[in-house]
Amino acid sequence: MDALIEQFRSILGPSGILTGTDVSSRSDSWPPMGGCQARAIVRPSGTAEVSEVLRLCHAAGQTVVTHGGLTGLVGGARAGPDDLVLSLERMRGMEAVDRVNRTVVVQAGVALQTVHEAAEEAGLLFPLDLGARGSATIGGNISTNAGGNSVIRYGMTREQVLGVEAVLADGTVISSMKDVIKNNTGYDLKQLFIGSEGTLGVVTRAVLRLRPLPRSRNTALVALDDFSKVAELLQFMDSALGGTLSAFEVLWNSFYHLIVADGKRHTPPLGSTHAFYVLLESTGGEEENDTLRFGRALEEAFEQGLLADAVIAQSTQQRNDLWAIRDDVEGMVKKLYPPITFDISLGIPLMDQYVHEVHVGLTALWPSARMITFGHLGDGNIHLVLTIGSLDPNDVHSVEEIVYQALGRHGGVISAEHGIGLDKRAYLGHSRSPEEIALMKTLKQALDPKNILNPGKII
Amino acid sequence: MDALIEQFRSILGPSGILTGTDVSSRSDSWPPMGGCQARAIVRPSGTAEVSEVLRLCHAAGQTVVTHGGLTGLVGGARAGPDDLVLSLERMRGMEAVDRVNRTVVVQAGVALQTVHEAAEEAGLLFPLDLGARGSATIGGNISTNAGGNSVIRYGMTREQVLGVEAVLADGTVISSMKDVIKNNTGYDLKQLFIGSEGTLGVVTRAVLRLRPLPRSRNTALVALDDFSKVAELLQFMDSALGGTLSAFEVLWNSFYHLIVADGKRHTPPLGSTHAFYVLLESTGGEEENDTLRFGRALEEAFEQGLLADAVIAQSTQQRNDLWAIRDDVEGMVKKLYPPITFDISLGIPLMDQYVHEVHVGLTALWPSARMITFGHLGDGNIHLVLTIGSLDPNDVHSVEEIVYQALGRHGGVISAEHGIGLDKRAYLGHSRSPEEIALMKTLKQALDPKNILNPGKII
Numbered sequence A, B: 001m002d003a004l005i006e007q008f009r010s011i012l013g014p015s016g017i018l019t020g021t022d023v024s025s026r027s028d029s030w031p032p033m034g035g036c037q038a039r040a041i042v043r044p045s046g047t048a049e050v051s052e053v054l055r056l057c058h059a060a061g062q063t064v065v066t067h068g069g070l071t072g073l074v075g076g077a078r079a080g081p082d083d084l085v086l087s088l089e090r091m092r093g094m095e096a097v098d099r100v101n102r103t104v105v106v107q108a109g110v111a112l113q114t115v116h117e118a119a120e121e122a123g124l125l126f127p128l129d130l131g132a133r134g135s136a137t138i139g140g141n142i143s144t145n146a147g148g149n150s151v152i153r154y155g156m157t158r159e160q161v162l163g164v165e166a167v168l169a170d171g172t173v174i175s176s177m178k179d180v181i182k183n184n185t186g187y188d189l190k191q192l193f194i195g196s197e198g199t200l201g202v203v204t205r206a207v208l209r210l211r212p213l214p215r216s217r218n219t220a221l222v223a224l225d226d227f228s229k230v231a232e233l234l235q236f237m238d239s240a241l242g243g244t245l246s247a248f249e250v251l252w253n254s255f256y257h258l259i260v261a262d263g264k265r266h267t268p269p270l271g272s273t274h275a276f277y278v279l280l281e282s283t284g285g286e287e288e289n290d291t292l293r294f295g296r297a298l299e300e301a302f303e304q305g306l307l308a309d310a311v312i313a314q315s316t317q318q319r320n321d322l323w324a325i326r327d328d329v330e331g332m333v334k335k336l337y338p339p340i341t342f343d344i345s346l347g348i349p350l351m352d353q354y355v356h357e358v359h360v361g362l363t364a365l366w367p368s369a370r371m372i373t374f375g376h377l378g379d380g381n382i383h384l385v386l387t388i389g390s391l392d393p394n395d396v397h398s399v400e401e402i403v404y405q406a407l408g409r410h411g412g413v414i415s416a417e418h419g420i421g422l423d424k425r426a427y428l429g430h431s432r433s434p435e436e437i438a439l440m441k442t443l444k445q446a447l448d449p450k451n452i453l454n455p456g457k458i459i
Helices: A002-012 A047-060 A112-121 A138-144 A227-240 A253-259 A287-303 A316-326 A329-335 A348-365 A393-409 A425-430 A434-447 B002-012 B047-060 B112-121 B138-144 B227-240 B253-259 B287-303 B316-326 B329-335 B348-365 B393-409 B425-430 B434-447
Strands: A040-042 A064-067 A084-087 A103-107 A161-167 A173-176 A202-209 A216-224 A245-252 A276-284 A309-312 A340-345 A370-375 A381-387 B040-042 B064-067 B084-087 B103-107 B161-167 B173-176 B202-209 B216-224 B245-252 B276-284 B309-312 B340-345 B370-375 B381-387
Touching: A002 A040, A002 A047, A047 A064, A047 A084, A047 A161, A047 A173, A047 A202, A103 A112, A112 A138, A138 A202, A173 B434, A216 A227, A216 A287, A216 A316, A227 A245, A227 A276, A227 A287, A227 A348, A245 A253, A245 A316, A253 A276, A253 A329, A253 A370, A276 A287, A276 A316, A287 A309, A287 B287, A340 A393, A348 A370, A348 A381, A348 A393, A393 A425, A425 A434, A434 B173, A434 B434, B002 B040, B002 B047, B047 B064, B047 B084, B047 B161, B047 B173, B047 B202, B103 B112, B112 B138, B138 B202, B216 B227, B216 B287, B216 B316, B227 B245, B227 B276, B227 B287, B227 B348, B245 B253, B245 B316, B253 B276, B253 B329, B253 B370, B276 B287, B276 B316, B287 B309, B340 B393, B348 B370, B348 B381, B348 B393, B393 B425, B425 B434
Parallel strands: A040 A084, A064 A084, B040 B084, B064 B084
Antiparallel strands: A103 A202, A161 A173, A161 A202, A216 A276, A216 A309, A245 A276, A245 A370, A340 A381, A370 A381, B103 B202, B161 B173, B161 B202, B216 B276, B216 B309, B245 B276, B245 B370, B340 B381, B370 B381
16 A cells, blocks of 8 residues: 555645545544544545546555545445545636526536536526535536426436546446437436446546526415325416426425424414425526516416415515525424434325325334425425434434335335435335346446446436 | 248238248339339237347348338338338327326327327327328337427427337346336437437337326417517527527518418418518416416517518418418428428528528529428428429539538538438438547447348448
8 A cells, every 4th residue: 555655745746645534533424533544545636647646546446435525314425444535626627608508518526516606706697506516516416316396397417417537446437428418329328427436437527507596586485285286286387487486395294393393493484284385486587577477487386276375475585585495404403313314215206195104114213203304396206304302323323224125115216316325325216126136246247347436326 | 041030920821921022012112103112011019029030130141121101201111122121100009198197108100190099088289290290100209309390399200208118139038117207217219219210129119108288279370571580589589488489480571472472372360571481379377367478588589670561360261271371291292393392400600691691602612402491490400492403313412512511610410300211311410420420330330230221221
């Protein structure tokens, strides 16, 4: 290892490598808390240096864990004492936004928020958005195929990326950096690196697609009394708003009751007896007319008997207050301590029955268990946050079995947007067949035969 | 071979296999004209039968060319005398549309138009659309990642597919048939089979995503006097219409002049002296208000000096007349006989310069060469149709070199939506690096080590 470190130092320069307490004082998970065990951290400044580092690692059989913003939630960046950490923190280069082509070329270490700001300055939008935007990097977003708040309108990270440059395990640079939407010239290689959590290659650069910056934003919270109406409302609003629906976040009564109803953390915008609450948002191109259209659509939904109650945000402050309810992670953690959280997808028609089954299963084992349900229902993705008063690994495992077995029965998936990493690897078989997992291993073997890239993650 | 055919017959029944003139009277290319040379055509009825056929082929080293609707344009379905054709013509099953989840499960042999009709009957839209909709199959659309008329609004086939079932070369069934939008459970295996033209597996079933059926449609043809205004108009309209722009088809003056100006095939809706014409369309959720909004946006574009002239369709007939200009393939072929056609992508800012370079290169060799340019500019995709009065292979090759070398210089791609197949294989290197092509071969080797699936196509 020492010889290898000296080679890295000669390639990257003294500031390109960290060892000793410079490593152990860093973190490899979220929330950050120090204790990275890796042998060393290398910090290349560009694709060519990443390639040289990997070529040496490949020859030496040195395992590599790539680090971006370290905001992942499934242990995908965790490194053991034998691993080398490859940090992209010095790869924050960004070319000027191409306003005409509506694209931007970035290095993988650029923070998501930096791209937001550059796009907005050019009068454009980079639609991928999530809470960790200040730290999360584009490379990490790509490697995990991040989801977030705008999927219903714009899709996941996969759909925001036109080109990717990645380095394979042996140092080969695969530069698929075309800046066009349509490209059917053979296999779409960038798909290999999107969502594969650094196990098939290290993403070093990307061409991102930008969109028009919305000129209007309308937001409402509505209450409904049964689940079939929630599904019907989604279709109705999506149709009435002509495809400009940009959020359809559903809060089950369990959520609203626990987080909002007592009035301590939020002023309740609606009564707390309804079965479901939906936070609706639409973005468009004309401020005044879009507001009128949004109001008309809600009025029609009311007349059709879909809505029990509704409040439309009349100011930015009111809109922020409504979103603060949906995003009150602190409130959830405080009221459901210690929390166990899930991020799952399943077909919309099955959701309410599924949530019921999980609740029954939980309370059979832990009569005092409490659970809230909410999420991006428009994308088929919901989150469960629950507590059984324990984080004992055996108990957590029993909870996971209840949640994932019911999900497997309904054909759902155990990770909608967070990925598999280390933490969900044991449950992959609830969403994937043995043949699918075998094919994943075939790909891994073909691209990384020495298993040096993020070994042990996903599969 | 005879023993193998007997095995197929016993698995598939007598109607499951065709030989002799039943094969040679069929076609394997477009336009159809008979002469399929394959040893036999097998016609399985479902995934299990496809799996059994491929298992036997794999054991025997028998090469297989899969056939869908045979509307591809790059020779991807061509079969030699040693090949077996696997036709999905008996796999036309379709489950009921799930109106709540907005999905439908189909077998790969279902025609695109059949999906359109089923979706529309359920009040929904399957947005993939192209001229060959009556014959083209979903399996073929997936295998070629088909593009078409709605990409600017909804993306290519890749973005319409939630789940895929495919059979690998050795008969293994990979069933990734989740009906959810968000699924980050390991490698997204379906991406392997989308756009790989039947070389990595045979797609047998899919879960398709449906969208709200638009309630309004507004169409206009506008004229502009320089290319920078075309690019500016795209951004302006996309923004002003709040993301509901559903077509932005540009006709260079070369097209309008040749096909429209003489008034013989079309009544010219605008004068013929403008440099560019754009066919604009927007779909939305409110008929009356969307029409007003569309008019306001065009008016504003006019006031900003972007437009030189404009006509808005006032009826379905007028809309159809405008689209008939854009879609007048017969007119193009008649006026540019014999035609040579191209389907390319490149960055929007480079397009006009590129077209100019190609024209200069062509007329230097063939002073009487004529070329028209048009296409899905909003997607970065244009078509060139030209004639040099010859289809001599050496001449065609020279033309291809002119078109693709200029494209390579500008970082464009040689196939936007048609694929590579056999016909563009020699030019793949103009759009892909040696490292990319080597990685494609690595994937092919890993998934189909005996090279039995559509051998010789793409790479």
